[in-house]
Amino acid sequence: MRVIVVGAGLSGLMAAQSLSDDRHDVIVFDKGRGVGGRLATRRIGDATLDHGAQFFTVRSEEFASHVTTWLEAGVVHEWCRGFDSEDGHPRYAGSKGMSGIAKHLAQGLDVRTNALVFSLERTATGYNVITDDGVAHACDKVLLTAPIPQSFSLMFGGAIEMPDEMRTIDxxxxxxxxxxxxxxxxxxxxxxxxxxxxxxxxxxxxxxxxxxxxxxxxxxxxxxxxxxxxxxxxxxxxxxxxxxxxxxxxxxxxxxxxxxxxxxxxxxRTTWPEPFWIDPSGTLALAGDAFAGPKMEGAALSGLAAARALTN
Ligand SMILES: Cc1cc2nc3c(=O)[nH]c(=O)nc-3n(C[C@H](O)[C@H](O)[C@H](O)COP(=O)(O)OP(=O)(O)OC[C@H]3O[C@@H](n4cnc5c(N)ncnc54)[C@H](O)[C@@H]3O)c2cc1C
Missing domain, CATH: 3.90.660.10 (Polyamine Oxidase; Chain A, domain 2)
Incomplete structure (x- = not known):
């Protein structure tokens, strides 16, 4: 099965990795110059600054199992256990900045950056995902991981219905x-x-x-x-x-x-009550931090859950 993932943020990359591990053919498109989305790190001279997410915490066993592999690979480290006072819960950071986590996840995947997806159309066997160079990429299934208003505009253009209540998420x-x-x-x-x-x-x-x-x-x-x-x-x-x-x-x-x-x-500002949304045909899913929680852990878990749903 060929799956196209829109968005190389944490959600899209976790999903892509999981789909690729299951031997599906996956392409990830991102409009950004690099991977990471809101996991963003900038160099200014000799300084390195995270300018999106600053740190993350771990609550679920599923996310913990991934974070353990990142710790072992030296991709993340424990920063501290609280800022104003210690509460015992580790705060983790990317060892080379937060974008380093995304770069690590992208290794071995077919990730195409500087590639804005500007429309989506259903075909007899799946979808055409059209990028801003005018190329139509055929696939069986699609996972959209952009912030909901951005995913909505793609779905609207392709005449694909999204639940009304989801459109109000700002x-x-x-x-x-x-x-x-x-x-x-x-x-x-x-x-x-x-x-x-x-x-x-x-x-x-x-x-x-x-x-x-x-x-x-x-x-x-x-x-x-x-x-x-x-x-x-x-x-x-x-x-x-x-x-x-x-x-x-x-x-x-x-x-x-x-x-x-x-x-x-x-x-x-609000989140969807399920960890992802999938259309009735089971061929197009939405994921991201608006689903499983408005933080890095939520984005990761949402991507993983959507990948499982698309392969069922
Ligand atoms: C300032 C700030 C501080 C934060 N601090 C924390 C924190 O301390 N701890 C924490 O846990 N979380 C924090 N967060 C939240 C965390 O960054 C997000 O929850 C998480 O990174 C979201 O991942 P995602 O994959 O769902 O979305 P994103 O990272 O937004 O990924 C979506 C990707 O889709 C791409 N995209 C969108 N439209 C298109 C298109 N048409 N074609 C191609 N690509 C497209 C975008 O370029 C983007 O890379 C913070 C966020 C911000 C902005």
């Missing part, structure tokens, strides 16, 4: 600031993460303390309310407001370089 936005510093004299103390430290930020991460950056570099994420209010301003203005808001956390350190970052579909 996502919180996140505005972020990446800041490379000249020293460690900032106010983000060990172990290097602060959750909801003030009225603007939901998280501040010290990429050096996390163990991924050779030089001092902080990631700031504004909370959903602040991000929503300021999202449509000019990027320069967002940048300047974030720099002002970050000032109290910089201490005596100076910013050498900084960049703003916008995430339109950061975190689903």
């Amino acid at each position: 996502y919180d936005r996140t505005l972020g600031l990446l800041a490379v510093l000249d020293s460690a004299n900032h106010n983000v103390k060990s172990p290097g993460g602060m959750q909801n430290p003030d009225d603007v930020f939901s998280f501040i991460g010290d990429n050096s303390a996390k163990g991924i950056s050779a030089t001092h570099a902080l990631t700031f994420h504004a909370n959903p309310e602040w991000s929503r209010t300021h999202f449509d301003l000019e990027l320069d203005e967002i940048h300047s407001l974030l720099l002002t808001a970050a000032r109290p956390w910089l201490g005596d350190a100076q910013i050498l370089e900084s960049q703003p970052k916008k995430w339109r579909f950061a975190t689903p």
Whole structure:
């Protein structure tokens, strides 16, 4: 069976790996320059900064079994067991940044980046998935793992029905600031993460303390309310407001370089009650963090569950 997976984020890659292990012929398309989606890591000079997901936790046995293999392969490491105080639960991070997890999963798979899927059509035997170079890729089954509004537009174009209630799932936005510093004299103390430290930020991460950056570099994420209010301003203005808001956390350190970052579909505000959705014919499924939980673990479990459903 040939399956086309749209999206090389955690959900799509976990699904693709599982389908490939079951000897199906899998192609993954992603519109991004690299793999990972919201597992995103950027280099600025000698600094390495995660600018999407910052860390992850593990609750289920199924996810734990995968994380164990990532630990053994050196792809992830335990960062800490709590930020403000220790609660005993490990917080894991990608050892070369979060995108390193996606790169690891993509090994051995047919993953095509810079490939925007812009339409989908049913055929007599399955689907044609049409990429932005105009090529129609025939397959038996399709798995869509983009944020739901993006999957919806593909399905709508292909006249494929999606449940009405699913269309109302919206996502919180996140505005972020990446800041490379000249020293460690900032106010983000060990172990290097602060959750909801003030009225603007939901998280501040010290990429050096996390163990991924050779030089001092902080990631700031504004909370959903602040991000929503300021999202449509000019990027320069967002940048300047974030720099002002970050000032109290910089201490005596100076910013050498900084960049703003916008995430339109950061975190689903509500989630679908099932770990995936599959159409009545059993040939097209939807997965991602809007299904099994709005975090990395949910995205991974959703991809795995959708892959099983497509092969049943
Ligand atoms: C700022 C931020 C902070 C976060 N912090 C945490 C955290 O600390 N811990 C945690 O567990 N989770 C966190 N998350 C959430 C976590 O990143 C996500 O739950 C998870 O990465 C989602 O994976 P996914 O595969 O479902 O979706 P995505 O990663 O969004 O993957 C979908 C992919 O589909 C691709 N795509 C979309 N449309 C098309 C198309 N038409 N053609 C081709 N490709 C397409 C996209 O390029 C993307 O790569 C955070 C997210 C953000 C944005």
